[in-house]
Amino acid sequence: xxxxxxxxKVVVRSVEGLDAQHSAADAESALKVAQSVRTPANRMxxxxxxxxxxxRGDRTNTPGENRWRKVDPGEMEIxxxxxxxxxxxxxxxxx
Numbered sequence: 902x903x904x905x906x907x908x909x910k911v912v913v914r915s916v917e918g919l920d921a922q923h924s925a926a927d928a929e930s931a932l933k934v935a936q937s938v939r940t941p942a943n944r945m946x947x948x949x950x951x952x953x954x955x956x957r958g959d960r961t962n963t964p965g966e967n968r969w970r971k972v973d974p975g976e977m978e979i980x981x982x983x984x985x986x987x988x989x990x991x992x993x994x995x996x
Contacts, residue, residue: 913938914945
């Protein structure tokens, strides 16, 4: 008898472009981890099921918002820094 175990991983890309990886026991716990890391400090979350991307979420680049949208796992990634807003002589980078 051949017993196979599924592996679930959640990969999070920060605004700075750094990736962090979290392991999960099953699909339900992977979704919970993905939900918990959807913060303004991150811009993309992917869930891997045995090496294949099954879910992906991207944060919008709108300054001051933390809206996430469901994205096709094969869609091209948005690269670059979030928008920069200039207030008089002050420059604020949104992240």
